[in-house]
Amino acid sequence: MILPVEVMVGAVRGGTSILYAALGETVSERAGVINLGTEGCMLVGALTGYAVTASTGNPWVGVLAGAVAGGLLALVHAILVLSRGANQLATGLVVLFLGLGLTSLFGAAYVGRSINAFKPVGIPGLSSIPGVGDVLFNHDPLTYLSYLAGPAVWWLLYRSRPGLILRAAGERQEVLAAYGHSPLRVRYLAVVAGGALAGIGGAQLSTAYANAWFENMTQGRGFIAVALVIFAAWHPIRAVWGAYLFGAALALSPALQARGYGFNQFALDAIPYVVTIGVLVFLGRRRAHAAPEGLRKVFEMSGT
Amino acid sequence: MNLDAARLARGAGRLALAYAAALVLFGAFVVTKGANPIQMYGDMWRSTVLNGTSIGQVLVKASPLILAGLAVAVPAKAGLVNVGGEGQVIMGAVAAGGVALALDGTLPGGVMVVVMMLAAATAGGLWAGLAAVLRLTVRVNEAITTLLLNYVAIDLLLYLIYQPWKDKFGSGQPATRALAVAARLPLIGTSKVHAGFVIAVVATAVIFALLRWTSWGFRLRVVGGNAEAARRAGLPVSALLISAMVVGGALAGLGGMVHFAGAEFKLRPGMTLNFGYIAFLAAWLARHDPLKVAGAAVLLALIAIGGDSLQLDSGLPAAAVNVLMGLVLVAVMGRGQTTRRSPKVAGIPAVAS
Incomplete structure (x- = not known):
């Protein structure tokens, strides 16, 4: 396989779990709540997805369970932030540690177990197109589903009435309240939905990408997702591209090493983070304006 | 009975209830894994609080946590959110480790310790200062940049210990060669606690004093309260914000050095054990009061050491x-808040120029 194709295949393969999590975080942040615990939601999604797949033999049931688990953990975040007035950033980290702890407590039994995982399914016809077929049409079903997830979230946020209400909760909750909606309920739903999407991302990681469970297997992907949302200026389609960019950077070092280039993997691993900071530096001002009004209080983006 | 006492009592009651609820819930989780929670808590209690060596371990673990917690608290006074403790701790450890490798055997042990401390504080301070500069020049939020810089720092550490700094005569594990015994932090008396704990305690006292009794501390609080008002009052807001972040980063860097020269002696993958994030929580738990931050760090260190008993x-x-x-x-x-912050009056600045 030539290098660009291999990297792009890797971008899609490695980017999909981040894509789901980043879309979830977009939904949550659009409603005005940042969840640094996305990493924890992905972890519980990964373990629950793996465990339920192991016991039912059906990875679809596993993914569904992973979504529920991610949503439940996000609910903890929502309760603390929305009903108890706790700081969003700190609570997110609490949720992360809860996820880390719960998955190591309940996950030990699943280390080294094999499951009936998702298998790559070539799309007839399309998968045999040179290059493109390998990049796009030779993946597991959750990856195909992810192609629809980005546009679906975009449509939901920008073209549907619930999306308008959700964005209003993040921008001007007084207006929303004046129209007789409950901003609180909308935010709860958004945070939980965001956690559920992160849970799906985690489940994709364990049941379709790695086909294994091990402690702390998300390795910072949830944090990448949070960073991506800002990189993407809270726009779902840009978040999708960002997820693939991260996937590509992750795929680049093994691909180069396989070709005998003596690249140190970790120098390359740092690239996505440096790129994100670079993008923020160049687009910082514009991006800051794109932030939902409700988030500015958290980030204190006004002033200074 | 006066109202303040009643409120304090109610607050303490709620806090006790909160801790109890957490213990009961964790006990329930443990039951589902087939362990006996009462016995487990008994073991944890015996192996941490009632055990001299374990108290030592708790204080050893608490030392970098206290320093990294202060690293969150100081910027917070100026209204900055430093989520980058983890990266700053790593940069401190890397700087200390680099100095140790470069100057090994050329300096007396005591001088070496001081040089490592300076290098670590500088590295941590620069790493955090970068985020402050980006915030002031291009208005990128520091919570985001510090978080991202954590991962850059981790990758830098891994890069160094997998290749250029790897111990060629070691066991093949990715790690640097061990710090010379003379350059390690000395133990306090006959205990197993190293001098890093003294550094952490002194740092806590110094930061407490600086924040409470110096004009720098006062100005930081003014900036944190209302940056615009501070600017109109003629305060050098940018310099204050950068100083808060740099001081914070330097403290976290020192935490990394303390952990390296007091407990680890080698740079290795995963050596920081999420110190930065745990310290962030300690700081929030303590609402950024330096003395309480130290207390919260000890509490979280106690729980972490309890984890070893959990395993054994x-x-x-x-x-x-x-x-x-x-x-x-x-x-x-x-838990419910019994003390409320004074409500902000919309549209009216707190300080007029």
Whole structure:
């Protein structure tokens, strides 16, 4: 396989779990709540997805369970932030540690177990197109589903009435309240939905990408997702591209090493983070304006 | 009975209830894994609080946590959110480790310790200062940049110990060669606690004094309260914000050095054990009061050391103790507040110029 194709295949393969999590975080942040615990939601999604797949033999049931688990953990975040007035950033980290702890407590039994995982399914016809077929049409079903997830979230946020209400909760909750909606309920739903999407991302990681469970297997992907949302200026389609960019950077070092280039993997691993900071530096001002009004209080983006 | 006393009592009651709820809930989780929670807590208690060596371990673990917690608290006074403790701790450890490799054997041990401390504080301060500069020049939020810089720091550490700094005569593990015994932090008296704990305690006292009794501390609080008003009052807001972040980063860097020269002696993958994030929570738990930050750091260190007992006595994974830590934090942060901040009056600046 030539290098660009291999990297792009890797971008899609490695980017999909981040894509789901980043879309979830977009939904949550659009409603005005940042969840640094996305990493924890992905972890519980990964373990629950793996465990339920192991016991039912059906990875679809596993993914569904992973979504529920991610949503439940996000609910903890929502309760603390929305009903108890706790700081969003700190609570997110609490949720992360809860996820880390719960998955190591309940996950030990699943280390080294094999499951009936998702298998790559070539799309007839399309998968045999040179290059493109390998990049796009030779993946597991959750990856195909992810192609629809980005546009679906975009449509939901920008073209549907619930999306308008959700964005209003993040921008001007007084207006929303004046129209007789409950901003609180909308935010709860958004945070939980965001956690559920992160849970799906985690489940994709364990049941379709790695086909294994091990402690702390998300390795910072949830944090990448949070960073991506800002990189993407809270726009779902840009978040999708960002997820693939991260996937590509992750795929680049093994691909180069396989070709005998003596690249140190970790120098390359740092690239996505440096790129994100670079993008923020160049687009910082514009991006800051794109932030939902409700988030500015958290980030204190006004002033200074 | 006066109202303040009643409110204090109610607050303490709620706090106790919160801790109890966390303990009960974690006990319930443990039951589902087939362990006996009463015996487990007994083991944890015996192996931490009632055990001299374990108290030593707790203080050793608490030392970098205290420093990294102060690293969150100082910027917070100026209204900055430093989520980058982890990266700053790593940069401190890397700087100390680099100095140790470069100057090994050329300096007396005591001088070496001081040089390592200076290098670590500088590295941590620069790493955090970068985020402050980006905030002031291109208005990128520091919570985001510090978080991202954590991962850059981790990758830098891994890069160094997998290639250029790897011990060629070691066991093949990715790690640097061990710090010379003379350059290690000395132990306090006959205990197992190294001098890093003294550094952490002194730092806590110094930061407490600086924040409370110096004009720098006062100005930081003014900036944190209302940056615009501070600017109109003629305060050098940018310099203050950068100084708060740099001081914070330097403290975290020092934490990394303390952990390296007091407990680890080698740079290795995963050596920081999430110190930065745990310290962030300690700082929030303590509402950024330096003395309480130190207390919260000791408490979280105690829970973490309890995790080792969890593994040895109950056969549960050590990381499972993160559940207990998470539950304690959920309970404490989610409990009802008895003290309220003074309400902000919309549109009216707190300080006129």
